[in-house]
Amino acid sequence: MSSDAHAHDHGSSDAHAGTRSGQLIGFGASVVLTAIPFLLVMNGSLDKQVAALIITAFAAVQVVVHMIFFLHMNPRAEGGWTMMALIFTIIMVVIALSGSLWVMHHLTTNMMPVHEMGQTP
Missing domain, CATH: 1.10.287 (Helix Hairpins)
Structure with missing residues (x-):
């Protein structure tokens, strides 16, 4: 070939x-x-x-x-399978990152600081 x-x-x-x-x-x-x-x-x-x-x-x-x-x-390499794998990977990364950021934001806004509970650190 x-x-x-x-x-x-x-x-x-x-x-x-x-x-x-x-x-x-x-x-x-x-x-x-x-x-x-x-x-x-x-x-x-x-x-x-x-x-x-x-x-x-x-x-x-x-x-x-x-x-x-x-x-x-x-897009044409290996019949498009590499591009589909890339798209799947990007979707999974976006889901993982956005979920992690959402959880961290939720924890940050809902955690009560120590000084508001009447305790000293």
Whole structure:
């Protein structure tokens, strides 16, 4: 089986994803997507919430870069099963995170501080 037929069988729509230049592009993008939030935090000029949102956005983009350039994921790879596994994983992570955050918020708002109970710590 030739390499073109092998790439076609796995549904490689990105011509650079499996090559050395694709690996270097992915690495460069990862470095830039890490350096920019680091510099924003080290500069300290942004509000904490804005910085957290920017870091989260850059992290999401970096996850996509890693999936495309290093994991070679695309909608046609392996008949779409890798994409379905990814979607299932994302749904499970969202459910676990949102449930955990809800429980922590519920506990924070409903726990009575020690000083209100008339006890000293």
